[in-house]
Amino acid sequence: KAGVTQTPRYLIKTRGQQVTLSCSPISGHRSVSWYQQTPGQGLQFLFEYFSETQRNKGNFPGRFSGRQFSNSRSEMNVSTLELGDSALYLCASSPRDSGGTQYFGPGTRLTVL
Amino acid sequence: DQQVKQNSPSLSVQEGRISILNCDYTNSMFDYFLWYKKYPAEGPTFLISISSIKDKNEDGRFTVFLNKSAKHLSLHIVPSQPGDSAVYFCAATYDYKLSFGAGTTVTVRA
Numbered sequence: 512k513a514g515v516t517q518t519p520r521y522l523i524k525t526r527g528q529q530v531t532l533s534c535s536p537i538s539g540h541r542s543v544s545w546y547q548q549t550p551g552q553g554l555q556f557l558f559e560y561f562s563e564t565q566r567n568k569g570n571f572p573g574r575f576s577g578r579q580f581s582n583s584r585s586e587m588n589v590s591t592l593e594l595g596d597s598a599l600y601l602c603a604s605s606p607r608d609s610g611g612t613q614y615f616g617p618g619t620r621l622t623v624l
Numbered sequence: 625d626q627q628v629k630q631n632s633p634s635l636s637v638q639e640g641r642i643s644i645l646n647c648d649y650t651n652s653m654f655d656y657f658l659w660y661k662k663y664p665a666e667g668p669t670f671l672i673s674i675s676s677i678k679d680k681n682e683d684g685r686f687t688v689f690l691n692k693s694a695k696h697l698s699l700h701i702v703p704s705q706p707g708d709s710a711v712y713f714c715a716a717t718y719d720y721k722l723s724f725g726a727g728t729t730v731t732v733r734a
Contacts, residue, residue, distance in 0.1 A: 515667070554713065556723065611673070
């Protein structure tokens with residue numbers, strides 16, 4: 512099976528812009544989660560979707576949003592970008608609907624100038 | 625609030641010896657514990673996991689031990705190999721989300 516894919520892999524934006532990141536889970540996986548990794552905060556949970564429904568959300572401002580489509584693909588959007596949003600954004604998919612092992616994609620490196 | 629803690633930021637071990645990585649947690653509701661290996665600018669790679677109802681799980685060179693009463697998790701790698709040099713993250717799940725520790729950088733010396 513193909514792994515989790517994320518596009519784009521690298522992105523450069525300026526402050527105030529918005530960005531949309533995409534994630535395609537492993538075939539058959541219905542749960543998709545998003546994480547942010549920064550040197551200072553480590554890996555932080557953003558949100559999790561299952562069957563197009565957000566089931567949990569991390570402690571991030573409303574500028575961070577996401578959605579999941581009927582084919583389980585997911586997107587996350589960050590509006591009004593700030594310098595501190597520069598990070599590696601990771602998507603993970605899981606074969607189960609109740610937690611368990613999550614498999615990660617390679618990530619999207621976002622740089623905000 | 626850091627619910628999963630890895631108190632050792634780094635570990636250096638000789639090739640062929642055992643690597644022991646430790647992790648502590650505070651949330652007794654965690655139902656599944658995992659270890660991931662990560663290289664810079666890549667996504668974490670799943671290594672091994674353990675359910676909260678078990679105390680040990682083994683997969684090849686990797687063994688994870690869970691002590692629920694102490695809220696402590698450990699990963700043993702035997703024997704350590706140069707390719708094991710990476711950052712290792714302990715993680716735990718509850719309510720559909722993974723909480724990660726800060727990571728331990730493992731360096732395997734030849």
